[in-house]
Amino acid sequence: MRYLVTGGAGFIGSNYIHYLLEKYQDIKIINLDKLTYAGNLENLKDVENDSRYKFVKGDIGDVKLVDALVQQTDVLVNFAAESHVDRSIGTPDAFIKTDIFGTFVLLEACRKHGIQKFVQISTDEVYGSTLKGAFREDSPLMPSSPYSASKAGADRLAYSYHVTYNLPVIITRCSNNYGPNQYPEKLIPLFVTNALEGKNLPIYGAGKNVRDWIYVLDHCDAVDFVIHHGKDGEVYNIGGGNERTNLEITDIILKELDQPETLKVFVKDRPGHDLRYAVDCTKLKQMGWQPQYEFEKGMKLTIDWYTANQDWWKKIKSGEYLNYYRQQYQIS
Ligand code: NAD
Ligand code: TDX
Numbered sequence: 001m002r003y004l005v006t007g008g009a010g011f012i013g014s015n016y017i018h019y020l021l022e023k024y025q026d027i028k029i030i031n032l033d034k035l036t037y038a039g040n041l042e043n044l045k046d047v048e049n050d051s052r053y054k055f056v057k058g059d060i061g062d063v064k065l066v067d068a069l070v071q072q073t074d075v076l077v078n079f080a081a082e083s084h085v086d087r088s089i090g091t092p093d094a095f096i097k098t099d100i101f102g103t104f105v106l107l108e109a110c111r112k113h114g115i116q117k118f119v120q121i122s123t124d125e126v127y128g129s130t131l132k133g134a135f136r137e138d139s140p141l142m143p144s145s146p147y148s149a150s151k152a153g154a155d156r157l158a159y160s161y162h163v164t165y166n167l168p169v170i171i172t173r174c175s176n177n178y179g180p181n182q183y184p185e186k187l188i189p190l191f192v193t194n195a196l197e198g199k200n201l202p203i204y205g206a207g208k209n210v211r212d213w214i215y216v217l218d219h220c221d222a223v224d225f226v227i228h229h230g231k232d233g234e235v236y237n238i239g240g241g242n243e244r245t246n247l248e249i250t251d252i253i254l255k256e257l258d259q260p261e262t263l264k265v266f267v268k269d270r271p272g273h274d275l276r277y278a279v280d281c282t283k284l285k286q287m288g289w290q291p292q293y294e295f296e297k298g299m300k301l302t303i304d305w306y307t308a309n310q311d312w313w314k315k316i317k318s319g320e321y322l323n324y325y326r327q328q329y330q331i332s
Contacts, residue, residue, distance in 0.1 A: 002028045004073040006060050006106065007080030009033040011182040012216055014043035016079065017053065019220040027052055030069060034059045038083065042312060043181045060102035070109035075227060077119040078106055081151065084185055088147035089271055099150035100157065107161045117168050117227055120158035123151050124175045124237065129274035136280045137235040144272050162233040170230045172223060174238040175279055178298065179216030180305040184313050191250060192306045193313050195257045205269035207247035210276040214240030215298035218291035225289045237279035242295040256303050
């Protein structure tokens with residue numbers, strides 16, 4: 001099977017490439033990644049000489065390049081995206097270009113050349129926030145940030161290519177991932193690495209917002225499962241079943257790293273901050289899939305990874321993103 005994985009140098013994409021190479025012997029993977037600030041080839045250093053794997057640097061919005069790559073592809077899994085909500089609030093342009101237009105370019109190439117499967121990696125954020133209950137796959141979409149609105153656009157565009165052109169599209173909507181190699185601008189890696197450095201943990205608002213956390217390898221496994229067992233044109237929610245407030249996450253990290261409560265600081269809230277995301281995963285469960293990593297085990301693995309791989313994140317944290325945060329949240 002020949003895979004085109006887009007955004008494979010990022011957090012989930014690089015974990016997914018490792019997952020595929022470990023699981024399947026007879027596989028060819030091309031990783032198309034633009035290497036934005038979030039793309040990092042160090043995530044794939046251990047497989048760069050594997051004859052089953054090839055890296056291509058490029059933009060999913062590059063029609064000519066995508067056209068050539070799609071002709072060598074059976075399964076396309078589109079992880080490539082601008083993925084951070086805070087950045088989408090400051091500079092939405094890149095989100096529209098990559099998340100919507102880039103997805104369009106991929107879909108067009110697949111329409112032209114044919115494909116066995118097109119997996120659009122969408123997100124639970126497309127449903128928006130809810131105080132109670134959980135969203136099903138047929139719940140209305142109410143995205144509320146430029147990020148989630150761009151992802152909703154791509155999600156529905158992919159669906160339209162199934163309905164209109166009969167393209168074998170599957171859409172997944174996963175909850176918040178955590179695990180190794182996540183860029184330290186997202187809540188868990190930011191707080192773990194700040195705690196390791198004895199720095200403050202900036203909690204937005206009152207810290208009462210709730211996310212459902214899933215270990216990244218469970219997400220990878222679910223994507224593999226729907227490629228083999230899912231139906232074309234369907235949407236699949238993927239969740240970890242681990243709802244926690246941001247304050248609960250903060251306390252777990254401080255306790256595990258034996259750091260004081262005084263590192264907690266409450267900062268200005270994120271504009272339009274969604275209070276709670278929740279997905280109902282009955283559909284996938286009834287097909288026989290469920291997550292394998294208990295939250296406590298996944299968190300321990302994650303914290304241990306950032307503790308053992310300080311070079312990886314120190315290089316990143318010494319760079320530009322810190323300035324961005326200082327500006328946005330007036331923190332030192
Ligand atoms: P990430 O930001 O870590 O990685 C994104 C990758 O895409 C990077 O390697 C980047 O270089 C690449 N990229 C960006 N623009 C590109 C372009 N125009 N062309 C080619 N490559 C480009 O993101 P992530 O957290 O790994 O998320 C991957 C996907 O999963 C995204 O589509 C995101 O919306 C979705 N998702 C993420 C989560 C989560 O909790 N992180 C949850 C649900 C869904
Ligand atoms: O410094 C922080 N302080 C804080 O309180 C950061 C970075 C975040 N937060 C809060 C905001 C959210 O309530 O933590 C929660 C999680 O924030 P993020 O890690 O930025 O994730 P979120 O906004 O929930 O979006 C994530 O999950 C769904 C991913 O970034 C998306 O790509 C994915 O689609």
